[in-house]
Amino acid sequence: MCSYKTESNNENKIKRRKFLSIVGNSATGLVTFGALAVTIDFLSPNVIKERPPKFKVGPIQNIQPDTFIYEPEYRVFVVRDGNGAFYAISAICTHLGCNVKWIDSNIRNDSSVAIACPCHGSKFNRKGEVIEGPAPKGLQRFRIKLSDDDLIVDTSDIVSEEEMYLKV
Amino acid sequence: MHSKVWDSIFRSKLPINTNLDRSLVIFNSLTLHIHPVKVREKAIKFSYTFYLGMISFFLFIILIVTGVLLMLYYQPAIPNAYENMKDLQYVVSNGMFLRNLHRWAAHLMVISVFLHMIRVFYAGAYKPPREFNWVVGVVLLVLTLLLSYTGYLLPFDQLSYWAVTVGVNLIQYIPVIGEKTKFLFLGGHEIGEYTLVRFYVLHCVILPLVMVLLIAFHFWRIRKDGGLH
């Protein structure tokens, strides 16, 4: 009752009703936000049964220059160019993720189409660089290492064009 | 006819003679309730709505019935899902018929909802006070498309796999939250067991539930906005 008086006398003071509604709304907001965060967290699996990022190809003596090997499980092309150097590029189209296909393995220069995507017609050269859209960027390049006679491709290690070659 | 049981189910007393009786029939029926007690003749003519909204609703009912039956032979797991679909086609009695019913009703529903929207547009029926029901309608259209999309993965064949790969990669282009949203939809980095279960739950539980609630709201609003325009 006395609070009623002070309220009506002092306009700057927060009224009890307003105070309670701020507390109530903040509490509701906090709980809603918390529930949302917890749910999103719940929806992100902590253990995923996906294959390990590295795989082995080889032995290298069996891979001739100017040929490639397609690794379907990892969707990766392991290529040996005319100079005998190896590199690995992804077969996952950078547009919307279809499998690209090597359409001509006899290509010797970088300006012609070696790889194409069946979904929306993107075209790439033998190094995976875009020749024609809609793909926004080149195919991913993975680090490739030599271990004894085998090649180890690490699909979690994405490298630049300069770093992609393995010279043997 | 006029037993106690009958009267407890159907409130309107027969015979129907007066205008009051006629309006009570509408008033007391859930299904006819979509119209106000009195309607203009123009608004209930076939050539006005082509019954497209009701056709959409009817197709949705067919989808629920056939969908629930399909669930009895379907497991959302790899490789079971694909095998179940083949069994439905070649082993289960009338399974092929059921599967085709579900698929065709889904295609037709997308078409009929779309035509319904066009009808509403050309009749100018989206104008006040019906603007909000237009918004509800847009959400219903999106839900219809999402149901088709999530259902598409369930047979888990090549078509499913690549269509959903492409679709989910579209999400990736959303700024900032794209990567995370894609991860949540897939339950991983690429389509796998978790993805199949997620799409299954969306397709069979979450989306139909939201759809039913929104359709109910859509119908209630038609009535509250004064019946058909």
Ligand code: HEM
């Ligand atoms: C699941 C999908 C939908 C169902 C089951 C549905 C159902 C219905 C039904 C039964 C009617 C009564 C008139 C008629 O049959 O044409 C109706 C009216 C209406 N619908 Fe839908 N609808 C759906 C989607 C949509 C969409 C996509 C829109 C627009 C974006 C929309 C906007 C409206 C509006 C504004 C009315 C009132 C029309 C009038 O007053 O003449 N609805 N709806």
Ligand code: FES
């Ligand atoms: S996914 Fe390759 S061009 Fe669209």
